[in-house]
Amino acid sequence: xxxxxxxxxxxxxxxxGWIDRRLKIETMVGYMSHKVVPWHGQSxxxxxxxxxxxxxxxxxxxxxxxxxxxxxxxxxxxxxxRFIVSEVSFGWLIRSMHSWSANLMILFAFIHxxxxxxxxxxxxxxxxxxxxxxxxxxxxxxxxxxxxxxxWNELSFFATRVGxxxxxSIPVVGDFLLKLMRGGENVTGATIGRFFGMHVAxxxxxxxxxxxxxxxxxxxxxxxxxxEWETGPGTVRRYMPFFxxxxxxxxxxxxxxxxxxxxxxxxxxxxxxxxxxxxGQKADPFAPPPLAIRPEWYFMFAFQTLKFLPAHVLFIEGExxxxxxxxxxxxxxxxxxxxxxxxxxSKIKGPAKILGWIVLAFxxxxxxxxxxLE
Amino acid sequence: xxxxxxxxxxxAFLVFTAIPPVVYADMCFECHxxxxxxxxxxxxxxxxxxxxxxxxxxxxxxxxxPELDDMDDVRRGRGYKGxxxxxEIPGFCATCHNDPGYMIKHNPALPxxxxxxxxxxxxxxxxxxEGDEKAANCVSCHSVHNIxxxxxxxxxxxxxxxxxxxxxxxxDPEYMAGYGIPASQFDDYAExxxxxxxxxEKDLGAPACNDCHGxxxxxxxxxxxxxxxxxxxxxLISDExxxxxxxxxxxxxxxxxxxxxxxxxxxxxxxxxxxxxxxxSLCVDCHSADDGTEGLAKAEKxxxxxxxLKKSYETAEAKVDESELKGMMVTDERFILKEITQAxxxxxxxxxxxxFEKVSEAAGEGLEKADQAYRAATTxxxxxxxxxxxxxxxxxxxTILVIALYLRIRSIDKSHPLR
Numbered sequence: 140x141x142x143x144x145x146x147x148x149x150x151x152x153x154x155x156g157w158i159d160r161r162l163k164i165e166t167m168v169g170y171m172s173h174k175v176v177p178w179h180g181q182s183x184x185x186x187x188x189x190x191x192x193x194x195x196x197x198x199x200x201x202x203x204x205x206x207x208x209x210x211x212x213x214x215x216x217x218x219x220x221r222f223i224v225s226e227v228s229f230g231w232l233i234r235s236m237h238s239w240s241a242n243l244m245i246l247f248a249f250i251h252x253x254x255x256x257x258x259x260x261x262x263x264x265x266x267x268x269x270x271x272x273x274x275x276x277x278x279x280x281x282x283x284x285x286x287x288x289x290x291w292n293e294l295s296f297f298a299t300r301v302g303x304x305x306x307x308s309i310p311v312v313g314d315f316l317l318k319l320m321r322g323g324e325n326v327t328g329a330t331i332g333r334f335f336g337m338h339v340a341x342x343x344x345x346x347x348x349x350x351x352x353x354x355x356x357x358x359x360x361x362x363x364x365x366x367e368w369e370t371g372p373g374t375v376r377r378y379m380p381f382f383x384x385x386x387x388x389x390x391x392x393x394x395x396x397x398x399x400x401x402x403x404x405x406x407x408x409x410x411x412x413x414x415x416x417x418x419g420q421k422a423d424p425f426a427p428p429p430l431a432i433r434p435e436w437y438f439m440f441a442f443q444t445l446k447f448l449p450a451h452v453l454f455i456e457g458e459x460x461x462x463x464x465x466x467x468x469x470x471x472x473x474x475x476x477x478x479x480x481x482x483x484x485s486k487i488k489g490p491a492k493i494l495g496w497i498v499l500a501f502x503x504x505x506x507x508x509x510x511x512l513e
Numbered sequence: 514x515x516x517x518x519x520x521x522x523x524x525a526f527l528v529f530t531a532i533p534p535v536v537y538a539d540m541c542f543e544c545h546x547x548x549x550x551x552x553x554x555x556x557x558x559x560x561x562x563x564x565x566x567x568x569x570x571x572x573x574x575x576x577x578x579p580e581l582d583d584m585d586d587v588r589r590g591r592g593y594k595g596x597x598x599x600x601e602i603p604g605f606c607a608t609c610h611n612d613p614g615y616m617i618k619h620n621p622a623l624p625x626x627x628x629x630x631x632x633x634x635x636x637x638x639x640x641x642x643e644g645d646e647k648a649a650n651c652v653s654c655h656s657v658h659n660i661x662x663x664x665x666x667x668x669x670x671x672x673x674x675x676x677x678x679x680x681x682x683x684x685d686p687e688y689m690a691g692y693g694i695p696a697s698q699f700d701d702y703a704e705x706x707x708x709x710x711x712x713x714e715k716d717l718g719a720p721a722c723n724d725c726h727g728x729x730x731x732x733x734x735x736x737x738x739x740x741x742x743x744x745x746x747x748x749l750i751s752d753e754x755x756x757x758x759x760x761x762x763x764x765x766x767x768x769x770x771x772x773x774x775x776x777x778x779x780x781x782x783x784x785x786x787x788x789x790x791x792x793x794s795l796c797v798d799c800h801s802a803d804d805g806t807e808g809l810a811k812a813e814k815x816x817x818x819x820x821x822l823k824k825s826y827e828t829a830e831a832k833v834d835e836s837e838l839k840g841m842m843v844t845d846e847r848f849i850l851k852e853i854t855q856a857x858x859x860x861x862x863x864x865x866x867x868x869f870e871k872v873s874e875a876a877g878e879g880l881e882k883a884d885q886a887y888r889a890a891t892t893x894x895x896x897x898x899x900x901x902x903x904x905x906x907x908x909x910x911x912t913i914l915v916i917a918l919y920l921r922i923r924s925i926d927k928s929h930p931l932r
Contacts, residue, residue: 178931225842232900377931384922384929391918398911405904408840418842 175378176385177364184254185362185385186392191251193393194244195350197400198282201237202339209289211335213328216291217421224408224418235404238416241283243400245437248276256495259488260363263480268356271349273473278346283435285338291331296422297432299334300326305445308458325424366484413439413510431513440502441465443509472498539579541571541587558659561667567619574605599646603631606651627651630730647688649731654678670728672711675721676702698722701778720746739777740770747771753866758806785823788864789816815864815872822860822876825883826853832890841893849886853879 159165176185208227210219223230252272255261261269288299303326307317322329368374379385409417413436434442444465448457455463475494479487545556559565564574572579577593578586587593597605607628609615616625631637631651639648654670661668669678680699682688689696702708702722710719725742726732734742744751754760754770763770774787774795787795790813800808833846856879863871 221842221844225845231842379931380929383925387918387922387925391915391922394911394915394918398908398915401904401907401911405900406840418844 171382172380174358174361174381176362176381177368178377178379179365179368181258181365182379184251184258186389187247187251187254188357189389190392190396191244191247192350193396194240194247194400195279195346197236197240197397198244199343201233201240204233205237206339211289211331213291213331213422216289216331217418220290220292221418231408232404235408236400238410239400239403239407241286242410242414242436243396245276245279245283248272248279249437252276253495253499255363257492258363259366259479259484259491261476261479262363262366262484263476265356265360265363266476266480268353268360269476270473271353271356274349275346275353278342278349280437282338282342282346283437285334285342287435288326288331288334289338290416290418291422292418293420293422293426293429294417294432296326296424297428298434299330300428301432302434302438303330305458305462308456309462310459327424366488369484433509433513436506436510439509440505443505443512446509539570539572540582541575541577541579544582544584545571555658558657562658562660563662564660574608599650600640600644602650602652603628603637603641627729630727634727634729634731635733636731647682649682653682670723672717672721673715675723676708676712679722698778701776705778705780706782707780739772743771749862750865753863753871757865757867759865759867783861785816785820788812788819811867811869814869815867818873818876819860819864822853822857822879822883825880825887826850826857829853829883829886829890832887832894836890836893836897839894839897841897843890843893846886846889846893849882849889853882853886856882 176182205223208219208223208230210216220234224234225231227233255269255272284299284302288295303317303320306320307313309316318324320330320333321327322333364376368376409415413433433439441461445458445461448461450457452460479491542556542559556571559571570579571577572591575594575596576591577588578591581587588595594605610623611625611628613625616623632641636649639645640650654675656669661671663670665671666673668674676699683694684696684699686696703712707720710716711721723731724745725734740751740754760770762768763773775781775783786793790797790809794812794816796809796812800806800812802809830850833843833850836846837843856875860872860875860879863875866872
């Protein structure tokens with residue numbers, strides 16, 4: 140069909156031919172037309188990675204638009220955000236979509252991660268895809284943490300003070316980390332400069348690399364097939380052409396997501412319930428902290444875990460112990476494909492599922508408790 | 514100086530500097546702690562007294578030798594004064610508090626003219642000149658053996674506590690019988706804007722009894738001094754009143770100035786109906802249509818413009834509230850509303866000049882701001898509906914696209930089936 144396109148005498152055909160003669164895109168299109176997606180009862184989970192990517196693209200576009208007016212600095216950050224939401228045409232919509240999209244991106248990244256885990260899509264040879272995905276989730280959370288301070292309002296100021304303070308409790312490097320993040324002993328205008336730099340330059344750069352790798356791995360290896368297809372004799376294996384069948388479905392889902400995003404942004408421009416970002420009052424380092432300082436919902440499980448810990452666990456400070464255990468847990472989760480792929484799937488299937496449910500139950504229950512007990 | 518002497522001096526210095534501050538424990542204190550029950554023991558409460566903390570013992574006020582344990586010996590020793598009678602108390606306290614040379618060692622910031630002022634007060638005159646022992650003396654307000662600095666919340670004369678202390682006598686009709694003054698001051702004050710600010714909102718800037726009447730020189734302000742007392746805080750209003758036609762008229766007729774309209778203890782939040790020509794207005798208490806002044810005509814004009822400002826503010830505020838309820842950001846509009854409130858306060862201030870031009874100018878600023886806030890809030894409300902419409906159109910377009918895409922997918926699924 141594509142060969143036919145290059146030979147067509149229409150404007151589209153001639154343009155395509157002109158590009159193809161220079162960039163040889165016919166090979167790429169040919170590859171795409173042969174690419175297929177396994178189609179089975181769990182195929183719905185394949186869309187969640189794409190939805191996360193969609194929200195990331197929204198982040199990039201709305202982030203660039205916000206950059207046109209945002210001015211970092213203790214004396215200008217809050218004022219510029221206020222200007223964006225009150226004076227700039229559709230500024231409120233851009234900020235609201237940026238904030239909603241950020242939260243939805245992380246939510247869908249979590250769903251994508253657990254769906255990959257429970258469908259065992261991480262298994263050999265996709266360990267690196269899993270690792271790059273976890274790195275992307277961690278980077279997305281770092282995006283959230285660095286972006287939270289940028290409006291320089293009361294809530295973001297104190298939440299950042301608590302968040303960076305936790306990093307400061309790490310032995311040996313804690314003090315260095317704290318000063319590195321804050322640009323000094325305290326959260327000041329210098330901190331905004333650093334967080335802004337991280338948010339719009341450093342993190343996007345790293346994120347793009349990992350995203351490219353993640354997509355490259357998927358393209359090279361294709362979508363993971365259910366483990367049963369590998370072992371079950373006589374299993375009916377069905378595949379859907381990626382182009383155009385799956386791609387159009389993906390596009391359809393993206394359109395629905397765009398509409399949901401627009402509805403949320405218009406009806407709840409400042410968020411709703413625990414997911415909210417009202418501009419409120421400008422940050423005042425000398426003001427008493429607000430009654431409920433809490434992190435973003437995706438850090439809540441870790442925050443609540445640390446709150447549950449006593450002042451000391453054995454001879455170690457409770458908070459430090461918690462950070463160490465959570466970090467160790469994160470590392471185990473990161474490298475779990477290597478461990479689970481060493482045994483036959485039939486043997487590891489049960490324990491892996493139980494472990495997954497334990498991790499999921501822990502994250503969800505701690506998050507819920509964090510909001511109930513505050 | 515020999516080495517030995519130097520050594521002895523050094524040792525003496527070390528010994529003296531190492532001695533902790535003396536916590537007074539004399540025989541008066543010991544005995545009175547032992548044979549009196551806790552509630553009746555002066556020594557029990559004295560431990561929390563400011564004088565105790567300054568190192569003063571019982572004998573420093575009551576005289577006598579604190580080293581003796583026999584009461585008869587004590588009474589015979591070192592200028593024993595015992596328990597002073599009420600009329601003796603001012604002089605008793607003034608022994609130290611009227612002595613700048615002594616007081617500078619303990620509290621240099623404390624004035625030493627309390628007794629002199631007290632003598633000029635109604636309380637002081639009644640007690641010291643007329644011998645009326647029901648009149649308040651030092652301990653009536655400051656308590657006896659658990660005296661605190663006035664700045665300490667536990668002090669009986671701390672601003673939040675003082676009205677109750679005064680009310681102890683002044684709200685007791687039986688106690689006050691015969692003095693020719695009502696016993697309703699505290700109840701009136703508690704209901705007033707001043708009382709509400711101090712007693713309910715705990716605003717220490719609000720006046721307590723002593724802020725108007727004085728403390729040691731407590732005296733009711735006379736007709737001529739009321740405006741001076743109120744003007745201490747309400748300076749601008751006082752200035753406006755001073756240039757108004759009322760000033761000369763009130764002086765001539767011997768009317769109290771502020772109190773004439775606002776009362777004394779029961780100072781209420783001013784209401785718009787106070788000014789004007791309705792039966793409930795205060796203006797008609799003195800003025801009539803044929804009194805030969807333009808009083809009522811002016812009152813009506815002022816009433817109208819202030820009413821207009823009030824209504825404009827309420828309309829603007831309602832619009833801003835509506836806008837905020839719809840989720841719009843109204844920080845700037847709220848700021849303008851505050852500016853209107855300022856204009857309203859300014860208007861209320863210049864009303865006391867009875868100069869309509871001034872009132873009109875002050876109210877005009879507020880009206881302009883009210884219009885600005887209303888228009889800005891209206892724009893926000895319109896913006897809200899614009900957003901909803903925009904979302905509706907966007908949703909419609911996306912829905913059409915989704916349906917078209919869905920149909921296309923179905924058609925493609927037929928031409929490119931699953932493999």
